[in-house]
Amino acid sequence: MTHDAASPPYLQVDDLRVRFNTADGEVRAVDGVSFGLHRGRTLGIVGESGSGKSVTSLAVMGLHDPARTRITGGISLGGRQLVGLSDGDMRKLRGRDVAMIFQDPLSALHPFYTVGRQLVEAYRTHHPDASKAQARQRALDMLDRVGIPQPDRRLHQYPHEFSGGMRQRVMIAMSLMNDPALLIADEPTTALDVTVQAQILDLLADLQREFHSAIILITHDLGVVSQVADEVLVMYGGRAVEHGTVAQVMRGPQHPYTWGLLASIPSLHGDPEVELKPIKGNPPSLINVPTGCAFHPRCAYAMKPEPCAAQVPQLLAVQADGHRVACHLPEPERIRIYTDEIAHVGVAQ
Amino acid sequence: MLRFLIKRLLLGTLTMFAVSLVAFGMFFMLPRDAVATMCVKNCNPERLERVRVELGLKDPLIDQYTGYMKGIFVGRDLGSAQGGYCDAPCLGYSYTSSEEVSDIFARVLPVTLSIVLPAAVLWLGLGIGLGMLSALKRGTVFDRLAIGFSLTGASMQLYFVGGMLMIIFVYTLKILPVPHYTSLWEDPLDWAGGLVLAWVALAFLFSAVYARLSRAQMLETLAEDFVRTARAKGLSKSRAYGRHALRAAITPIVTIAGLDIGGALGGTVITETTFGIQGLGRTAVEAVRLGDLPTIMATVLISAVFIVVANIVVDLLYAVIDPRVRLG
Structure with a gap:
């Protein structure tokens, strides 16, 4: 976060709130999230399902159905305000300035069109004057760039003729067709084999260096974040609970929920006898979010009823530069608990 | 694609064969005398019997069936009462409207x-x-x-x-x-x-x-x-x-x-x-x-x-x- 601090971030999200109207009531999927991201940096957004991480990214893409969704706050992309933009204007940015990669590349690619056709379409949508040959050449270059062998042959194949990892490479190639400044990857490796996961993450890191784009990596896996991200935003119940550099959050996490996430990932370097500790309980309902800190019903350190069950903790800066935590526990107490009770268990990276 | 088409056409022919057998069989299982139904006047038993023979209804069922099927593929002679020779694909001669079924x-x-x-x-x-x-x-x-x-x-x-x-x-x-x-x-x-x-x-x-x-x-x-x-x-x-x-x-x-x-x-x-x-x-x-x-x-x-x-x-x-x- 000290990186490029002089210039404004390419993506700036301010107090973003996303609400859905459903038959059961209003869902507060994202409830006041703020963060900034510079080009060339990778932000990992981490949380369980329902934490609001995917909803946040879809809001940046402008892909929520306006008829059922209310979005307030600010999303500034390269200086342009996205909230309230018409679909026609948003459409011109989608795929050109901000592109997205999805979790399951098999279902995210159209089963009835060849890979080449889908890539060409992505290019020509934003380059209407480009000839088919130019678009095809661009598709070939991109397939080659993401490491797909024999791209000229593969161009004519359908998604089902590719392996899972190759398919995700196709998705990445498609997202890069228009050289976007921001790339959002929503669980890009979750559906893939472990060995392929590492290749895809490496590829993303390579491409970022080459294209100098900003990347938002959405995942539930802190291990993935520690491999590729520069910064981490931990989300819970639609709110940001901890935000900082990877080093800050992974080495000195200060939110009890982050501790829980760290304790539930296996470590190659830790003691194999140590049992993984899943976080007790379930993610909260987003219709009836618990009062106060949404995490307090599952938090072993909550001070109940006051203030944890009564007041929503603000995401406040701690001593370390740029590290922010939303927790009612006093900072010295959090540092003490982490060093005494959590860190020595050997789960910290 | 061609293999598929040939396979399906063969299967279709088999289906048609089965359908024809069932249709033929059902007709003869009906407790009804087609000739008596058709006959309007002078329906004495001798006359009905003569018509049955003319129509081939007295022949063994298997002969009637093979005769009909043969007509479809190569044509057959239906006899003078039924308009003479019927070219393939011969669907037979209607009992009731005095014309070939194909017409x-x-x-x-x-x-x-x-x-x-x-x-x-x-x-x-x-x-x-x-x-x-x-x-x-x-x-x-x-x-x-x-x-x-x-x-x-x-x-x-x-x-x-x-x-x-x-x-x-x-x-x-x-x-x-x-x-x-x-x-x-x-x-x-x-x-x-x-x-x-x-x-x-x-x-x-x-x-x-x-x-x-x-x-x-x-x-x-x-x-x-x-x-x-x-x-x-x-x-x-x-x-x-x-x-x-x-x-x-x-x-x-x-x-x-x-x-x-x-x-x-x-x-x-x-x-x-x-x-x-x-x-x-x-x-x-x-x-x-x-x-x-x-x-x-x-x-x-x-x-x-x-x-x-x-x-x-x-x-x-x-x-x-x-x-x-x-x-x-």
Whole structure:
């Protein structure tokens, strides 16, 4: 976060709130999230399902159905305000300035069109004057760039003729067709084999260096974040609970929920006898979010009823530069608990 | 592809063979004397017996069956009472209307095709269009009206809708002639004018089903990841929905449409009766009523051909639409 601090971030999200109207009531999927991201940096957004991480990214893409969704706050992309933009204007940015990669590349690619056709379409949508040959050449270059062998042959194949990892490479190639400044990857490796996961993450890191784009990596896996991200935003119940550099959050996490996430990932370097500790309980309902800190019903350190069950903790800066935590526990107490009770268990990276 | 086609054609032939056996067998199991039914006057037992011999009905069943089948493939001599030699494909000589069955079919088949095919174009266009639009406008007044329309259509009967249409357009407003059939090649305007009510009635009933089906299919497809990808690429709504979603949503509808059209070609009896038009359906029913074996056999076989061909066409179309389908 000290990186490029002089210039404004390419993506700036301010107090973003996303609400859905459903038959059961209003869902507060994202409830006041703020963060900034510079080009060339990778932000990992981490949380369980329902934490609001995917909803946040879809809001940046402008892909929520306006008829059922209310979005307030600010999303500034390269200086342009996205909230309230018409679909026609948003459409011109989608795929050109901000592109997205999805979790399951098999279902995210159209089963009835060849890979080449889908890539060409992505290019020509934003380059209407480009000839088919130019678009095809661009598709070939991109397939080659993401490491797909024999791209000229593969161009004519359908998604089902590719392996899972190759398919995700196709998705990445498609997202890069228009050289976007921001790339959002929503669980890009979750559906893939472990060995392929590492290749895809490496590829993303390579491409970022080459294209100098900003990347938002959405995942539930802190291990993935520690491999590729520069910064981490931990989300819970639609709110940001901890935000900082990877080093800050992974080495000195200060939110009890982050501790829980760290304790539930296996470590190659830790003691194999140590049992993984899943976080007790379930993610909260987003219709009836618990009062106060949404995490307090599952938090072993909550001070109940006051203030944890009564007041929503603000995401406040701690001593370390740029590290922010939303927790009612006093900072010295959090540092003490982490060093005494959590860190020595050997789960910290 | 070729292998698939050959395989399916062989299978279709086998199906036809089985259908012909069943139809033949059922006719002879009926506790009814076709000759006595046909006979109008001077029906003394000797005369009936003589007719039975002339028609070959005294021959062993197996000979009658092989004779009939031989006629289809190479033609056969039916004897002087039945118009002499009958060229292949010989469908036999009608017991009741003194002409070759193939001549009857040359007359009634164009009628049925003229009713079903334009109606199918109407019902597919109307039904799929309505269903897709209401899926895109889910929850709006348009959607509710479309659902209401399809519920109404699905709960109607053809003879009621057809009757109402005739009362309104033929007898009250007098803007359409009484339904009838004229050859398309003779007078296209009269052809359309005489059949338009049948098309509308059929389209109303069938499109209701297709509207509901297309709506459900489209809603399901709109929730697919690849539609979201299309939007994420920056495609406009109309292109993402009209091309990416529609193509996937329409696939299962093609299957059902093929089978429906195949079935409708073989079974338009209610439509024909409602509008008083003589096509394949009424011919079949009359043949059954009068025990006219050659005509029964031919109608059953032709209806089965429609179904078999429709099935093959559907499978071929499926492979064209969905590249994941490999025929073989």
